[in-house]
Amino acid sequence: MPSKTYQRIRLDHASEVAEDYVEAIADAIAERGVCRAMDLVKHFAVTHATVNNTIGRLQRDGLVVTEPYQPIELTAAGKRLATQSRKRHEIVEGFLRRLGVSAATAATDSEGIEHHVSKETLNAMKRVLTDGWPSE
Amino acid sequence: MPSKTYQRIRLDHASEVAEDYVEAIADAIAERGVCRAMDLVKHFAVTHATVNNTIGRLQRDGLVVTEPYQPIELTAAGKRLATQSRKRHEIVEGFLRRLGVSAATAATDSEGIEHHVSKETLNAMKRVLTDGWPSE
DNA sequence: AGCTCGAGTTAGCCAATGCTAACTTTTTCG
């Protein structure tokens, strides 16, 4: 109802791409040692040109560092954001699984939902994962 | 994990503004008889010029009809989308309330989450609202 | 060494969604 609602959602969307990218970059580094642009091309199903543009913005915003033709690295801020985003993502996905949703659906839905979950809602989900469902 | 995940999220976002607008227009008509652009300016906290642009797209897409200086009306397709969006929205918001989240947070979070909830997840939420929490 | 081919870069384009500023129309009110 309050008009600030939609402003917050616009902010959520503004940080969404950054969050998903740093998470994917951290995953690639964890799994394959380095992250190359092509890893992100496959992961997000966008073109190499789009990845390049996006990485440029992330670098501008201090989340990654790249040098021409080199793998993509995360800054300290990028690593922090990646860790934090992954934690939140895991809680949302785990919660959906707990709700009885299939693994495939939980994976897909949580990828969008995660960016719109406030601290309060995240805590409620976490509580379910550790303590079980609320009474009644 | 599958690359189609992010394609679906991009589609979710592409329909998000349309869904929120037709819902708000239907609400305004239900509450005040007509919907004027200024109602949407207040609701979404954007400028009148932005509302005008957006309404133009909705008209192009066959969801609303407007004539200069006249109130905004929904087409049959617009009404259908509004009804469907509101139902989904109410389930998501009700579910968050049931989870123990405050009314204010449930209102805000559901406004973003609603657009990323698949049929399967929506059904799981609906089940909680009618039958209570899953066993375990 | 030289070539080829995959990967990366750059330029140029588009649509969506936001904005401000200037103008027009309608409504309201003295």
Place this chain on the structure above:
DNA sequence: CGAAAAAGTTAGCATTGGCTAACTCGAGCT
């Protein structure tokens, strides 16, 4: 009635996040 205020329109602009096409770089193979 007429002026001021409110509402609506239009023009022009920016950013994000997509795309294609053309070019460059570099790794690896013959």
